[in-house]
Amino acid sequence: MTGTGLAQPGEVSPHSVQRERVTSAELRRHRRRSSVLAQAPSLLVLAVVVVFPLLYSINLSFRSYSLVTPNHTGQWIGLDNYTRMLHDDDFHHAIVVTAIFVVAAVALETILGLVVGTLIDRLRRTRRVAVSMLLLPMIVTPLVVGLMFNFALNAQFGYLTWAMKSIGLTAGVGALNSTPGALVVLVLIDVWEWFPFVALMVLAGLQTLPKEPFEAASIDGASTLQSYRYITLPMLAPILGVAVLFRATEAVREFDKVYVLTGGGPGSATTVNDLYQYRVSFLDWDLSYGATLGLVSFAFVLLLSGVMYRTLSRKEVQR
Amino acid sequence: MITQTVFSRPLKAAFAVLIGVAFIGYLSPLIWLVLSSFKNRVDIFATPPSFIFHPTLSNYVVAFGQKGFGTNLRNSVIVAVASSAIALLIGIPAAYRLSRHRSRFQGAFLLALLAARLLPAMVLSVPLFVLASDVGLSGTYVAVVAAHLTFSIPFTVWMMRGFFLAVPASLDEAARLDGCSEISAFFRIVLPLTRGGVAATAIFLLINSWNEFLFALILTGRSTATLPVAIPNLLTPIGTFWGQIAAVATVTVIPVCVFAFVVQKYMVAGLTGGAMAGE
Numbered sequence: 001m002t003g004t005g006l007a008q009p010g011e012v013s014p015h016s017v018q019r020e021r022v023t024s025a026e027l028r029r030h031r032r033r034s035s036v037l038a039q040a041p042s043l044l045v046l047a048v049v050v051v052f053p054l055l056y057s058i059n060l061s062f063r064s065y066s067l068v069t070p071n072h073t074g075q076w077i078g079l080d081n082y083t084r085m086l087h088d089d090d091f092h093h094a095i096v097v098t099a100i101f102v103v104a105a106v107a108l109e110t111i112l113g114l115v116v117g118t119l120i121d122r123l124r125r126t127r128r129v130a131v132s133m134l135l136l137p138m139i140v141t142p143l144v145v146g147l148m149f150n151f152a153l154n155a156q157f158g159y160l161t162w163a164m165k166s167i168g169l170t171a172g173v174g175a176l177n178s179t180p181g182a183l184v185v186l187v188l189i190d191v192w193e194w195f196p197f198v199a200l201m202v203l204a205g206l207q208t209l210p211k212e213p214f215e216a217a218s219i220d221g222a223s224t225l226q227s228y229r230y231i232t233l234p235m236l237a238p239i240l241g242v243a244v245l246f247r248a249t250e251a252v253r254e255f256d257k258v259y260v261l262t263g264g265g266p267g268s269a270t271t272v273n274d275l276y277q278y279r280v281s282f283l284d285w286d287l288s289y290g291a292t293l294g295l296v297s298f299a300f301v302l303l304l305s306g307v308m309y310r311t312l313s314r315k316e317v318q319r
Numbered sequence: 320m321i322t323q324t325v326f327s328r329p330l331k332a333a334f335a336v337l338i339g340v341a342f343i344g345y346l347s348p349l350i351w352l353v354l355s356s357f358k359n360r361v362d363i364f365a366t367p368p369s370f371i372f373h374p375t376l377s378n379y380v381v382a383f384g385q386k387g388f389g390t391n392l393r394n395s396v397i398v399a400v401a402s403s404a405i406a407l408l409i410g411i412p413a414a415y416r417l418s419r420h421r422s423r424f425q426g427a428f429l430l431a432l433l434a435a436r437l438l439p440a441m442v443l444s445v446p447l448f449v450l451a452s453d454v455g456l457s458g459t460y461v462a463v464v465a466a467h468l469t470f471s472i473p474f475t476v477w478m479m480r481g482f483f484l485a486v487p488a489s490l491d492e493a494a495r496l497d498g499c500s501e502i503s504a505f506f507r508i509v510l511p512l513t514r515g516g517v518a519a520t521a522i523f524l525l526i527n528s529w530n531e532f533l534f535a536l537i538l539t540g541r542s543t544a545t546l547p548v549a550i551p552n553l554l555t556p557i558g559t560f561w562g563q564i565a566a567v568a569t570v571t572v573i574p575v576c577v578f579a580f581v582v583q584k585y586m587v588a589g590l591t592g593g594a595m596a597g598e
Binding site for chain 1: 346349363366408412416434442447449530532537572576579
């Protein structure tokens, strides 16, 4: 049945194109039916597990629903949760911590990823090995990443604490127990885990670059550094933008590592947005307020990625 | 890129050693974790850190034999396999249609899937927790598997759409002209050509579900807890069993690392959820 058609896959004569058009007109109704069959299950499941819960959450955000406070069983309270959010200092603090974390981590990841990606691109035989090494931190269970640094940075016996002490970087208390130290450590762990992502994107980008501009530049006497600065970097800009977009939208939801590394402490020094929401919803059991905070965060993530995407595509049009 | 700097042989060797040391330093937290899982209490708490020690398997024996982490391992496998299988089963047909037909509806579907990928787990965790409790599914496998579908279905559709787009549509049209139905053209021609893509997608689905923490934390109970949920239980106020933590963490991480090497080629696509085709 399939024999002859497969023998010459590339051969599309004008005649067969015409025939296809006729058959497609005949089969339109059949196709619509099979389209429903092919996509209905996924749409149905997503409606149940994503759309309905999301609508439920929106409804919940206008009510008071708590599992521990009596008389908070879902009464309509209008915009109270939203006005409460505006005056919630702990939430504002969590937003500031998250902003510092995201900006610092993503900036460092971009710079380091660019450098390492460029260096690896110059490797020949060891390249595959280097890339596989870089992949490990990204795919290791995030909770385990938090745990292993908790272990390595233990104030008494952690090997990293010991290493830092021997070069005089930390005195006694351990990096996780000081207020600026814990956030710095959290940023550095995220960089450890995710700069390879940027490096990998850079590597993929470098392979698609055309050779001609570089040949022209070297004929014109440009140095390696000059052609990197004026040819490679501008051509890499779009893919770097995509990498930053991905990293930013993921770093905004940081949870696993902080949960097991510091639990948000010391004090509230590392209480990022998602950890604060977790506390509100699942430790204080104030589920309606937790839903409100979540929805506002999601709206912000959508806005952020929308804006970043727009700027990216505008840049691409300009070039 | 054009001008390769020429190094002398000893300089090259020194450079290679330097890179090797840098990588060992970079991966040292992971190496240290695995080493510590074979240490006894004395060696774990030693300062300065002990690099040479008598390896022991007692941490593994205690954690998986006496403390029941075998159950958590089984739970992790069940949740990962179930959610990945369902996502593939219903995601692949949807992805194939998306790759072959363009319409306003299909465009909207694709965009909605992208928005679903941006949805923070924390946002869904509250309603999923309340709904699961309401219908009595809290603490069951069904609840976690359903929660994992929220990210694995969009992932499958985006990934597989990319692989299907790489198969020229003229191939299945040729088969259709020869009398194949759309379904048999898909099974006889398109699916065999994208076997590698299906395998890669499956592996990423397994890894993502295996590594997921928040949904599992909120929706599983004592008997259904996955490995990431169970490990922090060893961090107790009375004392932390670091050796056992290291042992369970090692078991959690090893399968992921092995799988990652298999799909190395597709890593860029996998990490960006199919948004980038990559190498």
